[in-house]
Amino acid sequence: MPDRRSFLKTSALGAAAAPILLDGCTPDSGETPESDARSETGVRPVALSTWDHGLAANDAAWPILTGGGSALDAVEAGVRISEADPTVTSVGYGGRPDRFGRVTLDACIMDERGRCGSVAFLQHIMHPISVARQVMEKTPHVMIVGQGALDFALANGFEREDLLHPDAAAAWERWKEENGEVTPRIDVNNHDTIGMLAVDQAGNLSGACTTSGAAFKYHGRVGDSPIIGAGLYVDNEVGGATATGWGEAVIRAVGCFLVVELMRQGHTPQAACELAVERVIEKNPDWRSIQVGFLALGKNGDHGSFCIAPGFNYALHAPDEGNQLIDSGSRI
Numbered sequence: 001m002p003d004r005r006s007f008l009k010t011s012a013l014g015a016a017a018a019p020i021l022l023d024g025c026t027p028d029s030g031e032t033p034e035s036d037a038r039s040e041t042g043v044r045p046v047a048l049s050t051w052d053h054g055l056a057a058n059d060a061a062w063p064i065l066t067g068g069g070s071a072l073d074a075v076e077a078g079v080r081i082s083e084a085d086p087t088v089t090s091v092g093y094g095g096r097p098d099r100f101g102r103v104t105l106d107a108c109i110m111d112e113r114g115r116c117g118s119v120a121f122l123q124h125i126m127h128p129i130s131v132a133r134q135v136m137e138k139t140p141h142v143m144i145v146g147q148g149a150l151d152f153a154l155a156n157g158f159e160r161e162d163l164l165h166p167d168a169a170a171a172w173e174r175w176k177e178e179n180g181e182v183t184p185r186i187d188v189n190n191h192d193t194i195g196m197l198a199v200d201q202a203g204n205l206s207g208a209c210t211t212s213g214a215a216f217k218y219h220g221r222v223g224d225s226p227i228i229g230a231g232l233y234v235d236n237e238v239g240g241a242t243a244t245g246w247g248e249a250v251i252r253a254v255g256c257f258l259v260v261e262l263m264r265q266g267h268t269p270q271a272a273c274e275l276a277v278e279r280v281i282e283k284n285p286d287w288r289s290i291q292v293g294f295l296a297l298g299k300n301g302d303h304g305s306f307c308i309a310p311g312f313n314y315a316l317h318a319p320d321e322g323n324q325l326i327d328s329g330s331r332i
């Protein structure tokens with residue numbers, strides 16, 4: 001737990017830091033494109049995304065963030081890149097199917113007003129994140145699943161598509177030949193879900209998370225990614241968090257809500273991620289055979305990450321730092 005002094009310090013920062021004023025903190029030559037990233041008021045946008053393909057997501061989000069757009073628009077645009085990329089094997093098109101060979105997708109989005117939308121067990125729609133956003137914006141609900149989510153998407157102009165990429169179909173055939181029964185746990189060898197967090201020039205936070213879930217899962221299985229508080233949570237007063245890995249373990253710990261609440265209590269994003277991994281370990285006796293990683297963004301633009309086993313990385317795009325891939329610290 002934080003001591004009272006660090007708690008007060010963070011609380012005071014939290015109150016004053018939104019938006020974060022960098023004037024006087026960092027020299028700004030006014031010449032580099034990165035310096036243009038700050039608004040006239042000096043707020044520093046940040047984009048943070050899980051895994052290697054987070055680099056491309058950040059690239060898509062960055063012009064929105066530096067052009068004065070919202071973090072909400074930025075995270076949606078960012079994760080749509082992974083959703084459409086067939087080489088990303090745990091998200092959208094190209095995602096591994098369930099044990100019946102069907103690609104079923106989960107996604108959620110949350111904005112600075114605490115609004116959230118989610119879809120789960122959604123088939124045939126390339127961009128579940130955009131359906132989740134429409135659930136948030138057009139309905140009184142948070143979550144719509146299965147056939148209802150598909151009907152909602154089609155009624156709102158989304159196109160029905162076949163999302164089973166030939167490579168994913170081949171992987172499914174191999175899985176059937178090799179065992180055909182056991183759903184592999186998500187460990188260091190199979191992952192890719194994209195979770196993304198951003199702060200915009202107005203100092204507002206949003207987050208998005210989208211996945212095809214566990215490869216060869218039971219039909220109808222839903223993981224943590226579309227569950228607000230498990231795979232994603234954003235509180236504009238404090239910060240945001242997103243998770244990747246074996247969703248069952250994340251749900252048991254209500255992982256991302258936990259990370260944000262730890263930050264609210266005064267922990268840094270890094271410390272909050274580390275404590276949340278400890279909680280996952282406490283709640284999951286099989287923790288050595290799974291991977292779980294958390295990524296967190298504080299209201300002041302600080303970030304942190306931690307995971308169970310080595311191998312989790314994430315992409316950070318911030319002014320003066322460019323778009324870079326960073327290896328997460330791990331418990332093992």
Ligand code: SD4
Nearest residue numbers: 191192193213223245247
């Ligand atoms: C799930 N957490 O459905 C997701 C999968 C994942 O990297 O994160 N893969 O359990």
